Each structure stands twice: as C-alpha cells, then as structure tokens.
Amino acid sequence: MNTPAKLGAYALGLAVVFGGALGIGNAVGAVASPPAAQPHTVHEAPSATPRRPAAAAPASLPGGLQMSESGYTLTPQTTTVPPGEATDFRFTVTGPDGRPLTGYQTQHGKQLHLIVVSRDLGDFQHLHPAKAADGTWSVKLTLPEAGVYRAFADFAPEGGHGLTLGTDLHAAGDYTPRALPEVSRTATVDGYTVELGGELVPGASSALTLTVSKDGKPVTDLQPYLGAYGHLVALRAGDLAYLHVHPDGEPGDGTTAAGPGITFHAEVPSRGDYRLFLDFQHEGVVRTAAFTAHAGQSPAPTATPARPADTAPTPRPAATPEKSGSHGEHTH
Structure with a gap:
C-alpha cells in the first residue's frame, strides 16, 4: 500500500473513533455518510448560534391566558352578550379527540367553576354552570354594563390535571374603563x-x-x-x-x-x-x-453563590473555610 492510501485508511479510523475531531470527520464525511443507527459517529461543524437542548421547554404560562391548552379548548357558543340582560350562556370544553368533554373531576365541590370578571377588574362573578349529557355547559349570565369581560373555566378532566382556560366576552355599547382600586388591606x-x-x-x-x-x-x-x-x-x-x-x-x-x-x-x-x-x-x-x-421585590436567593470560574481554590489544607453553623429556612 502506497503512502497516500495508508494516510487515507488512518484518517478513516480516526473518524470512527473521534467523530471528526479537528476536521478529519469532514474529510471522511465526503467518502461515506454515517449509518442512521450510529448517530454519534460524526459531529456537525460548530455553529455560531448554539442549538436549544432538546429537553429545554418554555416555562408554563399562568392559567387563563389561553383558550386552548394540553389539547383542551374552551369553545363558547357566543362571545357577545347584551349588557344588563340575563342571557343563557352556553359553552363546551373540547378534548384532544375533538369532541366535547363529558368526564370531569369534582374540585371544591363542583366539576367546573366559571369566573367572569370585567377587564378593568371592577366586576366579579363566580358561577357554577349545569352540564348536559352531551358536554354542553349552560348558565344564566348577566354582564352589568357595556365593556369587555374575561370568562375563566376552571376544571380538571377525568384522569388529567387542573386547567384554567379563558376567553373574552363583549357587552356592546359605550363604556369607560375604571381605574384599578388603590392597594388596601x-x-x-x-x-x-x-x-x-x-x-x-x-x-x-x-x-x-x-x-x-x-x-x-x-x-x-x-x-x-x-x-x-x-x-x-x-x-x-x-x-x-x-x-x-x-x-x-x-x-x-x-x-x-x-x-x-x-x-x-x-x-x-x-x-x-x-x-x-x-x-x-x-x-x-x-x-x-x-x-x-x-x-414587590422577589425574595433574595438563599443558596451559597458559586465560586467564580477564574478563581482557583487554595491548595493549602489550612485555608479550608470554616463551615457556617446555620442555614436559611425555606418559606412554605
């Protein structure tokens, strides 16, 4: 075997072992693509923008900001309610299978709590609708005056975790939003x-x-x-x-x-x-x-701050710091 051939074989061996370190993987990649069953044999070239790890997911939102979550969707039959009139308000919660949900857990004495508040937080109602066999909920709802309201369905499906889904309701007419009341105890x-x-x-x-x-x-x-x-x-x-x-x-x-x-x-x-x-x-x-x-202010962290990366520990045993005799308590 001549010298170029020997070098090519040697490079191929390194690529299998190290996955293309120092550019050898790029050279081998031009010869053959790695088999799908061995995803770690070849690494891609570094990118200026690091990838998000597969396990990283955005933090969950507080309840009520979405009308659909975890496959469940709040679906009102109407979102317009005449102000000052008792209206038969109907809605369903559609499940992951696309059908109205009929199985609910009982929480705080009810299968579903309907909270309706005006967008300026001046009006509040806590209602308990009745559920028909087909999964349709209904309740007499009176929006006292014109404006925009938020309806929250607070529930837990059978076998699932608690959810709060929200949707806006509108009472037509002229209105002026009220200022949020002052902080008071x-x-x-x-x-x-x-x-x-x-x-x-x-x-x-x-x-x-x-x-x-x-x-x-x-x-x-x-x-x-x-x-x-x-x-x-x-x-x-x-x-x-x-x-x-x-x-x-x-x-x-x-x-x-x-x-x-x-x-x-x-x-x-x-x-x-x-x-x-x-x-x-x-x-x-x-x-x-x-x-x-x-x-107001978030609580200060109680954990001991990490040592800066560029500070090396003192090698002398005598320099080991004395341990503290107390630890911060967690608030429950």
Whole structure:
C-alpha cells in the first residue's frame, strides 16, 4: 500500500473513533455518510448560534391566558352578550379527540367553576354552570354594563390535571374603563369587614390570612363554601392571569376554625398589582370581598453563590473555610 492510501485508511479510523475531531470527520464525511443507527459517529461543524437542548421547554404560562391548552379548548357558543340582560350562556370544553368533554373531576365541590370578571377588574362573578349529557355547559349570565369581560373555566378532566382556560366576552355599547382600586388591606361588604394580612412575594409561596368581622366583632361561625371556609381568586392586573390559591385545612377536620381568620397560600409569578376576590358564607349568604394587593421585590436567593470560574481554590489544607453553623429556612 502506497503512502497516500495508508494516510487515507488512518484518517478513516480516526473518524470512527473521534467523530471528526479537528476536521478529519469532514474529510471522511465526503467518502461515506454515517449509518442512521450510529448517530454519534460524526459531529456537525460548530455553529455560531448554539442549538436549544432538546429537553429545554418554555416555562408554563399562568392559567387563563389561553383558550386552548394540553389539547383542551374552551369553545363558547357566543362571545357577545347584551349588557344588563340575563342571557343563557352556553359553552363546551373540547378534548384532544375533538369532541366535547363529558368526564370531569369534582374540585371544591363542583366539576367546573366559571369566573367572569370585567377587564378593568371592577366586576366579579363566580358561577357554577349545569352540564348536559352531551358536554354542553349552560348558565344564566348577566354582564352589568357595556365593556369587555374575561370568562375563566376552571376544571380538571377525568384522569388529567387542573386547567384554567379563558376567553373574552363583549357587552356592546359605550363604556369607560375604571381605574384599578388603590392597594388596601381592608374591604367592606354588606356590613362585614375583611382584613388582609400577609404579603404577595413574586416567585414564592406566601401565606395570606383574611379575617372576617361584623359590627366590630370577629365572625367565628363561618359556613363551609365549596369545601372550605372561603374561596379566593387572584388575578394579575393587566393581562388577568388566573392564579390558583389553596386554603389551609377544611371544615370538620378537627383543627380548622370556622373563622375569623381564613388562611390561603398564594404564589404570584411576577411583581405588580393583583386583584383578590374572597368568597365567604355566613348566615346562609355568600358574599365577596375584593382587595388590590401589590407584589414587590422577589425574595433574595438563599443558596451559597458559586465560586467564580477564574478563581482557583487554595491548595493549602489550612485555608479550608470554616463551615457556617446555620442555614436559611425555606418559606412554605
């Protein structure tokens, strides 16, 4: 074998072992393409723009911003409702098979919760539609005045996880959007006063306690509503992102008091203003107290910062730093 032939054979061997290091793979690639069953035998030439790893996926959006998610789609029969008139509002949730969904899990006492709010967050309704055998939901809906509203369907399909799908509704006519109410820790409704305790912290779960009183006296005999002593909906001002908020305990568990305080755990995705709507039941009537709350600075990271890449560790054993005797606590 002459010298050029020997060099060619040697280059081919290196390509199989190293996958084209230092350009040898390019030379071999011109001779034969690698078999499909061996995807790692040849590497592509470096690109100025790195590829996104296959496992990387965009972060999930808060609920209610989309009318379709995970194969399920909220489909109203109409999106125009006359203002001030009770209207038979009908809709379906279409499943991944393209058919109206009929199987739902029961959550908070209902298979589906329909939340309808005006886009300026001045009006709020928590409704519970009735489902027909064919999967069509219907409810009497009154949009009090002209404007744009957002409807949220909060549900979980059988065998699936909870979803919140949203769609806009329109009540025709002239209207002027109202400004978001100022941040406040006190709300009054029908002679009841509700005090908001706790802070919204972006990117972290935080406890919110809402304390109910009437005529200056604490209410200690709240009645269960949707499997709890209160139901809280949180919406981000601007895009109306819908946030799931969960109460502590449940009626009859032996530890959860029937007031005056109702504690929830909320996690907001970003800084900014949020509108909170608390439904509570007392003396047989469900009432809604509304607050505007602000989420401020995100919590500081508690992890020890990594050593800069260009700082080499000290080789002397005596230079090993003393370990700290305490660790930061996680907030739940």
